[in-house]
Amino acid sequence: MSDAERPTDDSGDEFEPIEVFPEAGETDLRPGADDCYKCSTCDTECPVAEVDDEFPGPKFQGPEQWRLKRQDDHDIDESVMKCSNCMRCDSACPSDVPLSQMHNTARAEYVEENMSKLSREYWRNRMLANYRRLAPLGAMFPRTANFVTGLSATQWLGEKLFGIAGEREFPEFATETFREWWTARGGAQVENPDKRIAYFHGCYSNYNTPEVAKALVRVYEHFGYEIMVPDQDCSGTPMFANGMLEDARRAAETNVRELAAAIEDGADIVASCSSCSMSLRQEYPELFDFEDTEAVAENTWDAVEYLRVHEDLEAELEGTSVGEEFDDFAYHAPCHARNQGLDGQTVELLAAIDGVEAHDVGDSCSGISGTYGWKEENYETSMEIGAEMFDHMDEADAEAGLTECPTCSMQMEHGTGYEITHTLEVLAAALVGDGTGTNATGARAE
Amino acid sequence: MAIEDDVLVVGGGLAGATAALAAAERDVRVRLVSHKESTLRHASGLIDVLGYTPTGEGPLADPFSALADLPEGHPYERVGAEAVRDALAFFDEIAGEAYAGAHTDANALVPTHGGTVKPTARYPTATAAGLASDDRDALLVGFATLPDFEAPLAAAHLEAAGVPFDARGVTVRFPGIERDDAKVTRYAHLLDRDEPVETAAGESTARAALVETVRSRLEGESRVGFPAILGDDSADAVRADLADRLGVDVFEVPMGPPSLPGLRLEDLLFDALSDAGVRVTTGVPVVDYETGADGAGSSGPARIDRVTVDRNGSEVPHSADQYILATGGLVGKGVQSDRERVSEPVFDCHVPHPADRYDWFVDDVFGDQPYARFGLPVDRDLRPLDADDALEFANLRAAGAVLGGYDFAAEKSGSGVSLATGYVAGRRAAEGCR
Structure with a gap:
C-alpha cells in the first residue's frame, strides 16, 4: 500500500486526507520523486558537484528537495541557483526521474519567492x-x-x-542578421510542398553567427527542401536556467503557436542549436501545456539528424571534400546534444568527407552551460569544469574546434584560442562548396 | 530512411559493450544504443565469474570447477565453459594493465567496504595490494564525511572473517572536503588534479595533505586501504603518488553505488568501443520494433527489420541485420514488473514467472528469491525463446542480466555472465550477418 492510500488517522470521526496530489495546473512531480532509488548515478554525472563544494548535487536538488518542500516551513535552497542546467542528470538516471524538470520548477519557485526583485x-x-x-x-x-x-x-x-565575468569577451554582433539576409534574398529559393522544413534558428545564429544559419539554408536547399522561417522568440533555454519561467512561458507560447502553424503547412521543425532543439523537444512538454506543445516536440529535429533520417546524408557526403577550407577538428558534443542521442553523429558523418576528420574530445561538459559561466560568481567553476575539455582539445590532433552549441563554442574558444566551427558549415562546404558561386536553387554542385 | 548498421546492440553496460566489441572483431559495422547510465555505476568494478554455486556452496576456490554442474538454462550452461574462458581472455586483452587476476584460475578474495570477503576472478589493479590472502597487516582509512565506509567496523569484520593478518581501521577527515555529502567525484577530482587545500598547518595540496593525515596513523602496517575514491582519470598516478610518499602499498576497497571503479571500467570499455570503430549513441531509448515482410506468413521465426529510437519525442528508425538485447535485469530495467506481469519492454520477449505475484518472492529477504532468476530463457545461441520454446526472433540475441535462470547476487556471477554471454552474442551476431 502506498503512502497515498494509507489512512493516517482512524481515531477521530472526521477523516482529513493528506494533500498528496498538487493543485490542478501544477506539475505533478510526485511519481518522479518516488521513482528515485537513491543510487546517486546523477551525482556522479554532475559537473558542478565535482568541482564546487557548495553544490549538493542533482539528487538533492530534485527528489530530496521536492520531499522537503512537502513541509510548509521549507524554502527552496538557494544552492539551486548553482545548477547549470546541463541536464546530464536526466540521461544519467536509470530510473527515469525527471531531474531537470524538478530543477527547473524549483529554480523558478526560488526566484519567484526568495530572490529579491531589486537585487x-x-x-x-x-x-x-x-x-x-x-x-x-x-x-x-x-x-x-x-x-x-x-x-x-x-x-x-x-x-x-x-556581476558579469570580466574575463569573458562579449560575442560579436553580425553586421547583417540572418533574417535580414533571408528577407534580402527574397526568402525561400526552393518551393516544394512535399519537402518542407520550418527553421528555428534561435537568437544566436540570427544575431551573431548568421553563417551557421546560411549554411543550413544551403544544405537544405541542396537537398531540395522548401525552407520556412517563421516568426520566433527565444527558445527559453537561458530563462529556464535562470528561473525566469514566466519569461520562458511567454516566449514558448509564441514559438508553439508559430511552429504549430508551420506544421499545419506540412513542415517539420529543425534547429541548428542543440539547446534550442532540446528546449522544444523536452522542456516545453515538461513545463508547459499550450495546445500543440506535444505536436511541436514530436516534430522537432536537430538539423543534421533530420537529414540523416530523411535523406541518405552519409552516402551523399561520401567522397566529397572541403579542400583547403577546413582541416581536422577537435569535436565537443554539447551536453544538450548528448541528451538527444546525437553524441556520435558528427564524428560519424565527417568520416565520410575527405580531408577532414572530427576527433571526439570526450564526454565532459564544457562548463559554460549558456549564461552560467558568464556570471562572475560561476566563472571559476565554469573554467574548472571546462579544464578536462581544454586538455583533451590540446591533446587532439587538430588546431580548430567543432560543436553545435553557441555557448560551448564560446567556451572552447575562450579556453584554447581555437577557431570554432559549426557542423553545418562543414556540411555546406562539402555539399555545396564555400558559398561563392553557389547555385542556391537546390541543384547539386557536382 | 533508417540509420543502418550490421549489428545493433541495445544496452551499454558490461554485456552490451562486450557484445559490441566482440562483434567489431569481424568486418561488420556495429552500433551500440544506450539509454541511461548503465548499472556499472552501481557495480564494484570486480569481475566475478562464480563465487558460490546456485545451491549456496562456497566460496569456491576455483569457479571453473563448478561450471559443469550448473543447471540447464543457467547462462554459463547455455554458452559452455570454453566460452567463459574465451570471454575472460577477451576481457584481459581489453583491460590490459587495469585489471589483475589472469595468472590463475583460482578466485581471488577481495575485502569489501562492509568488511566481508568476495571471491572474484579479476580485480582492478587498484585493489591488488588489498587481497585477503595476503598476510601483511593492513590499515584501513575511512573518511568522516564518507559514511559508506566505516573503516574500524570493516577492519573488525575482516578479522572476524578470519583473514590471515591484522586489520586496523581509523577514521580521518579528508583534506579539502568540508560538506557532509560531498560526491565521490569531488574526492576523486581533488586528488586527480591535486588541488590546493587548506589544512591546520596551512596551504597544501590534496595528495600531500592526505599523506600527512595518514602518516601519523600508521603503526608499522605495510599496506593502507582507502575507499575507492582515489582519483578517476588519473587513478593510477594518484595511487602511485600516495604509495610513494607514504612508503607503503596503497589499495582501494571497492564501494557500493555510486562506484568509481565501475565508472572507470565504463570509461575503459567506451574507450575500447571508440578504438574499435563502434558507433555509439547514448541518452535515448529503443522503444519499438518492426518485423520484416519475410517473417510474416512464413513458418519460421520473425526477423526484426528495424527498431525505433525515441529521441525526446521524435522517432528515429535504426536498422541492422542482427540485434543484441543487453538492457540489464530488474535494476537496470531490462526486465520490468507491475502487479500483473513481468515483462521485457523492448521486444516483449517471454519472461517465465508464476501467475500469482505472491509466488514471485519468499518471505526470507536473503532466501532463495524466485524474482532474482527472472529473465529471458534462450537457446544455446543466446536467442530468446517464447513460451513454447520456439525462437522469438531469428536475428535477436540476448546477453547479460536480461537473461534468466541465475541469481547473480547470490552466486557472485554478474560480471562473468555479462562477459561470457556478451562475447558469445557479439561473435555469433557478427558471424550471422548476411
Whole structure:
C-alpha cells in the first residue's frame, strides 16, 4: 500500500486526507520523486558537484528537495541557483526521474519567492536570460556595439555593475542578421510542398553567427527542401536556467503557436542549436501545456539528424571534400546534444568527407552551460569544469574546434584560442562548396 | 530512411559493450544504443565469474570447477565453459594493465567496504595490494564525511572473517572536503588534479595533505586501504603518488553505488568501443520494433527489420541485420514488473514467472528469491525463446542480466555472465550477418 492510500488517522470521526496530489495546473512531480532509488548515478554525472563544494548535487536538488518542500516551513535552497542546467542528470538516471524538470520548477519557485526583485543578481540574470530582447539593439548598430562591448572599460563595468565575468569577451554582433539576409534574398529559393522544413534558428545564429544559419539554408536547399522561417522568440533555454519561467512561458507560447502553424503547412521543425532543439523537444512538454506543445516536440529535429533520417546524408557526403577550407577538428558534443542521442553523429558523418576528420574530445561538459559561466560568481567553476575539455582539445590532433552549441563554442574558444566551427558549415562546404558561386536553387554542385 | 548498421546492440553496460566489441572483431559495422547510465555505476568494478554455486556452496576456490554442474538454462550452461574462458581472455586483452587476476584460475578474495570477503576472478589493479590472502597487516582509512565506509567496523569484520593478518581501521577527515555529502567525484577530482587545500598547518595540496593525515596513523602496517575514491582519470598516478610518499602499498576497497571503479571500467570499455570503430549513441531509448515482410506468413521465426529510437519525442528508425538485447535485469530495467506481469519492454520477449505475484518472492529477504532468476530463457545461441520454446526472433540475441535462470547476487556471477554471454552474442551476431 502506498503512502497515498494509507489512512493516517482512524481515531477521530472526521477523516482529513493528506494533500498528496498538487493543485490542478501544477506539475505533478510526485511519481518522479518516488521513482528515485537513491543510487546517486546523477551525482556522479554532475559537473558542478565535482568541482564546487557548495553544490549538493542533482539528487538533492530534485527528489530530496521536492520531499522537503512537502513541509510548509521549507524554502527552496538557494544552492539551486548553482545548477547549470546541463541536464546530464536526466540521461544519467536509470530510473527515469525527471531531474531537470524538478530543477527547473524549483529554480523558478526560488526566484519567484526568495530572490529579491531589486537585487543586482536578479536584474543581471534577467538581462542574461533575455538576451533576445537586447540583441536587436546590438544588431541595429553592430559596429558600435562590438566596439563598445570590446572595450576593457565595458568589461570592467559589466563585472562591477552587473556581476558579469570580466574575463569573458562579449560575442560579436553580425553586421547583417540572418533574417535580414533571408528577407534580402527574397526568402525561400526552393518551393516544394512535399519537402518542407520550418527553421528555428534561435537568437544566436540570427544575431551573431548568421553563417551557421546560411549554411543550413544551403544544405537544405541542396537537398531540395522548401525552407520556412517563421516568426520566433527565444527558445527559453537561458530563462529556464535562470528561473525566469514566466519569461520562458511567454516566449514558448509564441514559438508553439508559430511552429504549430508551420506544421499545419506540412513542415517539420529543425534547429541548428542543440539547446534550442532540446528546449522544444523536452522542456516545453515538461513545463508547459499550450495546445500543440506535444505536436511541436514530436516534430522537432536537430538539423543534421533530420537529414540523416530523411535523406541518405552519409552516402551523399561520401567522397566529397572541403579542400583547403577546413582541416581536422577537435569535436565537443554539447551536453544538450548528448541528451538527444546525437553524441556520435558528427564524428560519424565527417568520416565520410575527405580531408577532414572530427576527433571526439570526450564526454565532459564544457562548463559554460549558456549564461552560467558568464556570471562572475560561476566563472571559476565554469573554467574548472571546462579544464578536462581544454586538455583533451590540446591533446587532439587538430588546431580548430567543432560543436553545435553557441555557448560551448564560446567556451572552447575562450579556453584554447581555437577557431570554432559549426557542423553545418562543414556540411555546406562539402555539399555545396564555400558559398561563392553557389547555385542556391537546390541543384547539386557536382 | 533508417540509420543502418550490421549489428545493433541495445544496452551499454558490461554485456552490451562486450557484445559490441566482440562483434567489431569481424568486418561488420556495429552500433551500440544506450539509454541511461548503465548499472556499472552501481557495480564494484570486480569481475566475478562464480563465487558460490546456485545451491549456496562456497566460496569456491576455483569457479571453473563448478561450471559443469550448473543447471540447464543457467547462462554459463547455455554458452559452455570454453566460452567463459574465451570471454575472460577477451576481457584481459581489453583491460590490459587495469585489471589483475589472469595468472590463475583460482578466485581471488577481495575485502569489501562492509568488511566481508568476495571471491572474484579479476580485480582492478587498484585493489591488488588489498587481497585477503595476503598476510601483511593492513590499515584501513575511512573518511568522516564518507559514511559508506566505516573503516574500524570493516577492519573488525575482516578479522572476524578470519583473514590471515591484522586489520586496523581509523577514521580521518579528508583534506579539502568540508560538506557532509560531498560526491565521490569531488574526492576523486581533488586528488586527480591535486588541488590546493587548506589544512591546520596551512596551504597544501590534496595528495600531500592526505599523506600527512595518514602518516601519523600508521603503526608499522605495510599496506593502507582507502575507499575507492582515489582519483578517476588519473587513478593510477594518484595511487602511485600516495604509495610513494607514504612508503607503503596503497589499495582501494571497492564501494557500493555510486562506484568509481565501475565508472572507470565504463570509461575503459567506451574507450575500447571508440578504438574499435563502434558507433555509439547514448541518452535515448529503443522503444519499438518492426518485423520484416519475410517473417510474416512464413513458418519460421520473425526477423526484426528495424527498431525505433525515441529521441525526446521524435522517432528515429535504426536498422541492422542482427540485434543484441543487453538492457540489464530488474535494476537496470531490462526486465520490468507491475502487479500483473513481468515483462521485457523492448521486444516483449517471454519472461517465465508464476501467475500469482505472491509466488514471485519468499518471505526470507536473503532466501532463495524466485524474482532474482527472472529473465529471458534462450537457446544455446543466446536467442530468446517464447513460451513454447520456439525462437522469438531469428536475428535477436540476448546477453547479460536480461537473461534468466541465475541469481547473480547470490552466486557472485554478474560480471562473468555479462562477459561470457556478451562475447558469445557479439561473435555469433557478427558471424550471422548476411
